[in-house]
Amino acid sequence: MDISTTWGTAPAAAGHKPPMSDGYDFSALRVLVVDDSFHMRELVRTFLEGFGIKDVTVSADAEEAFDLVCNSDPDLIITDWNMAPVSGLEFVERIRRGANVPNRFVPIIMLTGYTEMKRVEEARDAGINSFLAKPLSAASLYKRLVTAVQDKRQYVESSGGYFGPDRRSPKRRDYRGKERRGAE
């Protein structure tokens, strides 16, 4: 599976036509960037501001970032994975399961140097919306931002413990027959 397109092309493949093919005005968005590397989070912030987003908050650790999620209700979260003491993965799980989170549906982009398939699947199963592999470019970040805007997937809450975007492939999302999977 090509990780750069696993979710990136999902809305288009599912038949969602972009409402606006070009020329988005992102200025009203509130974005939270979480990365323990000062330089990486500044690069992400600079790119986002270059796209016209005025309200970009950065945080160096997931603990503080979780408080920010609860208090400032961002429209989008971009998080690194490899952080301590709370990893990006735990951060995502806390948001998706958190009782005090104002918006458990908030789109989350996992920005990470981990590119192995098992990592991609682990992040997906934690409830991320899309995966963006480092090295980062302005173009790849812009595309993920557009994907977040165009992605109208429904969310799934299962007794198996998953809460997050529908993980089924675009073809299976339209399936309306009997669900034959035994367990989550």
Next chain:
Amino acid sequence: MAETRFLQPQKHISQKVRPGGPSMEQAILRAVNAADDLIGQYQGWAVDDLEKLWQSFVETSRAGRADPDRLKSLYDMTHEARGQGGSFGFPLISVIGDSLCKYLEGRPRLRSRDLDVIKVHILAMKAVFRQGLKGHQGNLSKELHELLGAFRAKVAQQQQAR
């Protein structure tokens, strides 16, 4: 059987995005230009980070072994370099960092031959900075990727033979 509920978010990011902004090309160009200074400073601080990685390697070599914490520290520093290199205009650093991450990942301990592998990778990163090798340098990026892959495979083969 697992019970599943499908939910449609009441609030969606698209509700706060309007048409009429700059084109994708314009927005990306603006972002790249805005990051120009930041990218220009990369080599300065990345060389310092690389020196820390080198020092950690030297201490590991002196000790003749690496405990799990030391190994994790070496991996984390390399992982950072892998993510940052290409993001700041030095994709060769990402190629070398990726190769070393692949070598270190899942390794429970380090043996003497492993130290040689680490050393080669760090020296390669130092050479990239010393020569100021920005961008992919034509085919060098691909060749380096292949060369390091072959090197890792050869070392693994030698270790299995022992």
